[in-house]
Amino acid sequence: MIKRPRRVYKPRNRSALEPNQLNANVQAAFQPIEDLRTGEIVGYEALARLMRGDQLLPPADFLSGLPQDALTELFRTMLGQAVSLRQSLGGDGPGPYVSVNVEVPLVLADGFVDLLRDVLDQHAFSPDGAVVLELLEGHATSDFARMSERLQAIRALGIRIALDDIGSAYSSLINLRDLPVDIMKLDQSFARGLRQKPRDLHFVLSLQSLAHSIDKHLVVEGVETVEIRDALRVLGVDLGQGYGIARPMPREAIASWVAGRPRATRAVEQTPKSLLGAYAGHLRVVEACRTLMGQPLPVAWEEASKDPHACGIGVFFDKHGLHDTNFGRAHKRFHEVMALYEADPASWRDGAEGFRQELERALADPSQRFRCDAVAA
Ligand code: G
Ligand code: MN
Numbered sequence: 548m549i550k551r552p553r554r555v556y557k558p559r560n561r562s563a564l565e566p567n568q569l570n571a572n573v574q575a576a577f578q579p580i581e582d583l584r585t586g587e588i589v590g591y592e593a594l595a596r597l598m599r600g601d602q603l604l605p606p607a608d609f610l611s612g613l614p615q616d617a618l619t620e621l622f623r624t625m626l627g628q629a630v631s632l633r634q635s636l637g638g639d640g641p642g643p644y645v646s647v648n649v650e651v652p653l654v655l656a657d658g659f660v661d662l663l664r665d666v667l668d669q670h671a672f673s674p675d676g677a678v679v680l681e682l683l684e685g686h687a688t689s690d691f692a693r694m695s696e697r698l699q700a701i702r703a704l705g706i707r708i709a710l711d712d713i714g715s716a717y718s719s720l721i722n723l724r725d726l727p728v729d730i731m732k733l734d735q736s737f738a739r740g741l742r743q744k745p746r747d748l749h750f751v752l753s754l755q756s757l758a759h760s761i762d763k764h765l766v767v768e769g770v771e772t773v774e775i776r777d778a779l780r781v782l783g784v785d786l787g788q789g790y791g792i793a794r795p796m797p798r799e800a801i802a803s804w805v806a807g808r809p810r811a812t813r814a815v816e817q818t819p820k821s822l823l824g825a826y827a828g829h830l831r832v833v834e835a836c837r838t839l840m841g842q843p844l845p846v847a848w849e850e851a852s853k854d855p856h857a858c859g860i861g862v863f864f865d866k867h868g869l870h871d872t873n874f875g876r877a878h879k880r881f882h883e884v885m886a887l888y889e890a891d892p893a894s895w896r897d898g899a900e901g902f903r904q905e906l907e908r909a910l911a912d913p914s915q916r917f918r919c920d921a922v923a924a
Contacts, residue, residue, distance in 0.1 A: 570620050572598045575628040576795035580766055580788045583780040587811035590644040592788065593629040594795045595621060622649055623666060630670045632798050633677050646679035646709060655693065660700050674705040679730060681711040684718040691725045698727050731758050735769030738789065741778060745826045745910055748782060752834065755784050777824035781817060782831060818859040825860045826906045833899050836888060844888055852885035874905035
């Protein structure tokens with residue numbers, strides 16, 4: 548791992564910080580992680596909040612400058628609160644997991660595995676995969692052998708490992724290759740700006756494909772709006788986390804939040820519900836065709852390609868009367884050239900690119916603030 552601190556926490560009012568008071572006043576907020584294919588909540592990330600009077604401070608305002616033993620105690624508190632939440636959720640089957648953030652030096656410190664065992668024993672809890680440690684990339688190590696060994700010992704307790712902030716400045720694919728991790732978390736910066744930079748969906752799609760290939764789960768962070776959530780769902784992303792699903796919330800708020808959600812479904816619904824979702828759908832089709840490498844389209848596709856109202860995007864355009872827009876017409880043209888996929892690949896590519904560009908134009912156009920029915924998703 549690269550030795551550069553990513554998380555340089557800069558407290559705004561460091562003088563008022565009283566480390567000895569810290570842990571009594573740390574409260575975990577929990578942010579749900581959703582299976583985008585089914586709507587099921589599969590996990591909750593514990594995020595530290597410091598209560599100061601009637602204020603709740605985020606980590607950036609109190610973590611900096613804390614000595615190692617205070618950080619260790621903070622982690623102990625967070626893990627305890629997370630395990631306690633997991634126990635209260637109960638339910639049948641494996642149920643949702645809880646995840647806790649941890650800095651690499653703490654993972655490597657003497658006694659860390661004992662600390663984990665200690666907290667689990669206190670709660671008489673056997674995690675069996677329901678506890679996840681999110682490795683922050685901050686002060687990483689170059690000693691992969693030692694880190695791997697440590698992570699294996701942690702996994703032997705039934706705790707799974709997530710690599711946090713993948714794709715951020717200080718994270719490297721080498722970590723993913725050389726460390727025994729179960730879950731990849733894609734840095735917020737990829738999903739958050741998708742309306743402005745829809746082409747970033749290529750990175751998301753590739754990371755999801757990599758995750759599937761190496762048999763890991765991918766959580767895409769920064770799902771800030773329902774529209775982004777829609778696009779990721781259409782793209783085929785497994786798991787998402789962000790304000791567009793839920794903000795971090797206190798433990799007491801979770802039950803009523805869960806009760807107020809629509810029931811999870813098993814059906815995979817590919818029809819987009821937003822313009823960004825339509826963009827994701829198109830990107831998927833183009834990528835699938837590329838993967839065919841010039842071989843004939845599947846028969847079902849060939850049939851669907853003849854009717855611009857039959858595909859998922861067409862259904863969405865019908866619903867909102869969008870066929871007669873620039874991007875709607877570009878969509879029809881793409882269907883026309885779909886039949887040329889083998890005979891005239893250049894025309895096919897022009898059609899695909901034309902539709903993509905019209906969608907990008909519409910997404911960038913402030914008068915086209917069309918977000919449609921993703922809100923109801
Ligand atoms: O990378 P990490 O998992 O540690 O990030 C968690 C932080 O990101 C928390 O502070 C949380 O409040 C914040 N966060 C979570 N979801 C979103 C989101 O959709 N948008 C933004 N801007 N911040 C988010
Ligand atoms: Mn995290």
